[in-house]
Amino acid sequence: MKVPIKWLKDYVNVTLPIPELAKRLTLAGFEVSEIINTGGSWENVFVAEITEINPHPNADRLRLATINLGKEQETVVCGAPNLTIGDKIAFARVGAKLTDAATGKAETLKPAKIRGVESKGMICSEQELGISDNHEGILVLPKEASLGTALADFMGDTVLNIDITANRPDGLSVMGIAHEVGAICGEKVTVSEITYAEAGEPLEKQITIEIIDSELCPRYCASLITNVKIKESPAWLQERLLACGQRPINNIVDISNYVMLEYGQPLHTFDYEKLRGKKIIVKRAKEGEKFVTLDENERELSGDMLTIADGERTVALAGVMGGINSDVTESTTSILLEAASFKATNIHYTSHKLGLLSEASSRFERGISAGLTIAGLKHATQLIAELGEGTVAKGIIDVYPGKKEPKPVTVRAERVKRLLGIEYSVDEIAKAFQMLGIECKKEGEKIIATSPYWRSDLKIEEDYIEEVARVYGYDKIPTTLIANEVPRPDANPSWELKKKIRRSLTGFGFQEAMTYTLASLKNLSNITATGKEPEPTPIHITNPMTADQEYLRTSLRSNLLETLAANQRHEEGGIKLFEIGKVFLTRPNDLPEEPEMLCGLMSGSRIDRSWLGEGKEVDFYDVKGAVEGLFEKLGIPVSFEASSDEGLHPTRQAGVVAQGQGKKVKLGVIGEVHPKVAEAFEVTGTVCLFEVSLKALLPYTTEVKMYKAISRFPSVVRDIALVVDLDVSNQQVLDIIKSFRQISEVLLFDVYSGKQVAEGKKSLAYRLVYQSAEQTLTDEAVNKVQEQVLKKLTQELGATLR
């Protein structure tokens, strides 16, 4: 809302400097986003009058004008065609900054000799003053401009651009802001009484007004002005509209806009002659009814939209836009003026349904007080009578079926203190209310408050308490910390788990990524080698904005693979990424299930290239190491087993399994990304992936861990090199070795297959650590166990010592 200070001063004394006022308004909830000085500074430009015009001695097209500045006179050379003796003009003295008509640039006016005559100044055109592009002639000022006044004082203004919150439609008016300014400055708001002459037949005899749907239209007021002359508005009115950002059109449209800006009450004007049956009926539209609005578009209405009809047809879409069939035109002479109150939600519904947002609808949908109609109607009637030279019919019609008695609200001083944390006496509270025009009655420690007619937001005690805080200032509210005991927090294992995973993986060199939760179906399908759609189908967005954000993701893989591909384009070394986030799975008759997942990717070299050399490209064992490390950090023992994930390399993948309460639970998968998937996402090189379900993992994180004592007895270390068939796995060997309780640690330190061993065989070298918690092991005892180990390995796996 643009509020010109000069207009504001019509109603209230502005006692604070403008920047201070803007600051206070902002604190009170009316954020001044901009302070605009209209008309520029116009230094050294003054109001003057042309007193004499003489021909230029040396040029036919130039003339010498003598101008009067009140106390002094100047003679200047001027080429404008519209010089008239007696006209008030804007006179620029030497040193004024003007827009050069030829170049459009700002220039400082210098003394000049034009065709031999000295000229100490200039009579300005609109363009030279930066008001418009008009350079046809000089700007002629209104007669009331007083000689010698600085032009900035006469024409300029300061305009506050204020952001109005949704609860304060009254703030969308100069009057509404005047009340706020009044409260800030401690000044009373005064509105001059509206009077005009009435003549002729009483209005009731010239029109009947009926409200059929009083829920959607609680109040409808109207007046009639006849013999109106449609013409241009006077300069003062045009200026005010321009300052508020409205383009002047003609006196009727301008008055209606002016009063809307003044009171916040939208008005509508009908051409009275076009209203058939001399009736106004407020009712719902017929379902499917066609109606042409003022913007010349035909609209299809539905039964829940409110219309204004005459005796035969719809003439306006209530509160949104008028119809072309009853529009005021150049030839209109009689105007029926409407000031009504409509139900906010219905106006919102209609305007959004039709995609038809108007200044009126955007105001009505915020819920304007029904108390504003009469004031707005009267002022507009008076202005039309005055500026349109019309005759006002006797009386106004005010149909008010939705009239509600003002509902007083009890405001307790104790509650004010309890909510704001600062004590205000009943008198202080009452004073704050009075400054805002709130009627109040003291009853002991309470105040019975009644909202002023222009406000629609004051409904409950808390609304009034906010007014107290606003008037005295939010800056007066103390800063305290909650004095009460801290509530006992619940355990939040999932939050702690996520934090722990982030710490661990970043420690391992993984970079955390964060991708969008929406994805395309194509990408979600491309995470498997088959490329088939995920089962069940991902949840579709009803109103997607783009195809790549059409579905809720069912996997983190697609967005993370895209992230990897994008980074591979500029990264030289290895890339390690991970993300923790939700996936979305449909559930019958409920919100989707939103399990949290962890996904990680590795690609490129293991160690960044440096002067110390370069690491090899990552493979399955890198991702396995990372996952082993992660689970070790989390304190959850896991094992790996065969798996058949369709997105991973068929022979280079494994399931991650935890042992819990005797049963195996799959926590996730690891593996190299399937070449087809890699191709679909345009990632290069071997890409390793891990994926873990935090939901499956969570129960294990809460298990209580017990410490194991460190043995006080020395350990005995033995290395063995076994030759086994190629298809014997390390795990099989380990399972046997670990079944001996005397062996406390096993380390596989070499794997070999080649010339040194027989074809179809491989060599596995292990370091076995023998240690007892109870005694020092003798060589003999160790030898005995080792013999048993070897025997078992030979029997079960056909292993021989190398």
Next chain:
Amino acid sequence: MLKEIEKIKAEAQEQLAGINNPKDLEAWRVHYLGKKSPLTQILRGLASLSIEERKAVGAAANKVKGLLETSATEKNQALHEVQLKSATQKESIDISLPGRPLSLGHQHPITQAIEEICDIFVSLGFQVKEGPDAEWDYYNFEALNIPAEHPSRDDMSSYWIDTPPGEKGKQLLRTHGTAVSARIVENMKPPIRTIEPSRVYRYEAVNATHLNIYHNMDGIAVDKNITMGDLKGVLFEFVRRYFGKERRARFRTDFFPFVEPGGEVAIECAICKGSGCRFCKGSGWLEILGCGMTHPEVLRRGGIDPEEYTSFAFGMGLERMPMLRYGIEDMRLFYNNDLRFLRQF
């Protein structure tokens, strides 16, 4: 005899001074302190002397022997130091060569901000709670005093999802984290203090300062005698901890349907220090969050009596916090996941 001892001493000391390697020192030791050294000979021959002579010569010889042994030890230490110094000199390296690279990972700036902000509130007695991204219309709007056709819904254009409606209305992707607070007041009993990180969705065009998917951080406190002073105190403490104690904060009136009285917290613009510049659009202040005393209707819907308990709530756009702190001008950077950006945090 005594003269001879003095002579040995002078000679030994003179030679020792000239020694500069361990080998010569060892030879010197054998020569002057060994079994065949003159001093040892003298001590061995004491028996043949008279008692007085024995006393005088023995004392003098032992004194010189002790002196020479100490000198030898000192010399040995000195030689060792010299040798060590020259050895370490030879081991000199180019310290400007880069270190062996460690693989370094960084937490995403958004999860860093989420954790850091949660930690601040946790230290003030709040606990972290999360809610679903896909939400019922009821918790996103109705429970928060935003009925159908409320203009506030226009400011929060929603993504709806193709799932069947239920008793709590249609399903949508939550447009603000306050939906979590709506669930909190329904599911928890006072006293309550929660901080709620959330991912939110708006059907809105994406540009440098607006995303369609981003994060919110909401909080709510419900207890006996919670005041707006507490709200201001807690939020100003947050500003102090997250942005530093030099940053001034401003508390002003604002409107949100789910609070009354409503407020907004802004921090001083870091670029112009409050005098007004292009970055803060001339105001000198940067809005960081909306807040207020929880609307009694919201509490009532959650089954909490607003006469017995009072409550405050707040909500902030999460991305804005690291943006203001690090001077990031384009919000999209957070989700482009360019390593060159992510590595900086």
